[in-house]
Amino acid sequence: MKFKIAFTLLGVFFAFNVASAQDCTVTLSLFNESAKVNNFSDAYPKYKQLLENCSDFNKLIYQRGAKMLEDMIDVAETEERKQELIQEYINNQMMRLEKFPNDTKEGDMLADVAMIKYKHEVGSLEERLESFEKVVETDKDNFSSPVAIYAYFRIANDLNDAGERDIQFLFDKYDEVIELIETQENDKAAEAKPLIEKQEAQEELTRRESRILKNSEIYLRNYTKIKGSVNSLLGSKADCDNLIPLYNKDFEAKKGDVDWLRNANARLSAKDCTEDPLFFKVSEALHKIEPSANSAYSLGQLAEAEGNRKKALAYLNEAAELAKDKSRKSRIYYRIANNYKAQGSFSQARSYYRRALDNKPSLGVAYLKIAEMYAKSANDCGTTVFEKRSVYWLAADYAKRAGRVDPSLSSNVSATVESYNGRAPQKSDIFQEDAAGKKISFSNCWIGESVTVPNL
Known part of the structure; x- marks a missing residue:
């Protein structure tokens, strides 16, 4: 008898849950449809009903609820009602985080x-x-x-x-x-x-x-x-005209303060305020107290300005080793790469551009620099005129990557790609060589990569 009662109660409970879930499904569907067309007079009561009876039923309650409340705030007729809706919106986002923590990012x-x-x-x-x-x-x-x-x-x-x-x-x-x-x-x-x-x-x-x-x-x-x-x-708040007087004024009082020196050094360096004597004073004081990526980088900048490239590279490499932040590392590696590129050491330069990209994949300008070096090396790679000109396809591919990861370069990238493709073999050249789809290797020069001849 007890078993029958228990079984009956279980059945009732199960049936209640099924019915409750069905009610939530219906109410959510009706709410969603009304909210989508901004029928707030119908959607809002259903939203309140869902919060009261189905608060952990489906994340859509809060997703659609947030959009509805935002729209209602924009058309609120009184300031008092507007403030009420703003608070409801805040509650909606916090309830979503509480009810669906695994599907919701707190930061969002x-x-x-x-x-x-x-x-x-x-x-x-x-x-x-x-x-x-x-x-x-x-x-x-x-x-x-x-x-x-x-x-x-x-x-x-x-x-x-x-x-x-x-x-x-x-x-x-x-x-x-x-x-x-x-x-x-x-x-x-x-x-x-x-x-x-x-x-x-x-x-x-x-x-x-x-x-x-x-x-x-x-x-x-x-x-x-x-x-x-x-x-x-x-x-203009952060230009050298403002920064130098600001830091000059406090230097004597702050020259033993590591935090102040670190901040001043980073700001002056970032804005290229490196020609003023203050920059050397700050950099030297910081490096004595606490050799760091920032101070080593600054001393590298100073060595560059003096024309001492060897000393500059030594400081910059020290800075890269000391840097903990990836964006900072990337910036340093990029500067080192530019130094090697200026010397014509393209293989070394590419190595450092790639290190810069490993630390900051969105550094599209590094791809452009590699593309430029490839284009400059066209005559040194390949064994035939066709193969030498094929280097430009590889250069164009690298230039395209720059635009994909950094859209701010898109106009420059378009012009560069067009220029490289214009110097690469054209459709008639490909036909004459019967080369469409073939892979050309540049293993005979520093590039060491290959390119597939396109079907133009």
Whole structure:
């Protein structure tokens, strides 16, 4: 008898759950359809019903809910109602994180909250700044929205313009924001790199791979635009005319302060304020107290300015070994590569350009430099005129990679690729040599790569 009762109760419970799930499915479907067409009078009550009875049923509740609430905020008739909806939007994003933590990035949700406050000027500038700082402190690896990153720096700039924060604060925020952008650029470029190489090898991408590549390239274009906007905001505030008096004034009092020296050295170096005596004083003082990547790099710059290339390369290599940050390493390797390229040591230069790319896959200009060296070596590679001119196809391929990982170079890349392809064998040459589809190797020169003759 007890077994029958238990079984009956289990059946009732199961039936209740099935019915409840069916109700949630129906309500969610109706809500989704109404919200999609901005029928808020029908969608909003169903949304509230889902939150009350089906809060952990499906992530779509919160995805569609966020979009609906954003639209409702924009058309709110009173300020009071607008503020209520903003709070509901914030609650929606936090509930999504709570109910679906495995499918939700905390950084994305916190950035959404910071952005809604920024867009609708909720709280003071300082309070809005704190919302973005919370994203960085909590989950900066997933702080990926280009618009949100720009908004973060815009608030810092507004605080400086209002006289509420000093110029050093703005410089610190600039460094932080550029690091955020470059981290995301590197991630997207690294994601795209194997897919670009697969395309270049004339292998077909899967639908998923095509989608990943397209999204990566969209993000890279957006990060390029945002970086330009951030630099425009900082503008003349960070030029040598402002930096040198600022740091000169405090040098005697701060020359034993490692943090101050490190900051001044990095800023002066980044803005190429290297001809003023202050730069040497700061660099030398820093290297004595704490030999580091920054101080070694600066002394390398000074040696370059003096024309002592050997000494410069020694300091720059020391800087690269000491550097912990990948973007910093990349910048140093790139400078070393340029030194070798200027000497005509193309193989050494390529090695360092590749090291720079390993540390910063979005450094498209390094691909352009390799392409340029290949083009300059055309007469030294291959055994026939056709083979020598085929080097230009390889140069064009490298130039194309530059545009794929750094969209800011696209106009320069297009002109460069057109120029190289114009110097490569043409359709009649390929036909005459019967070379279409054949692989040409350049193992007889420093390039050591090969290229497949295209079917033009």
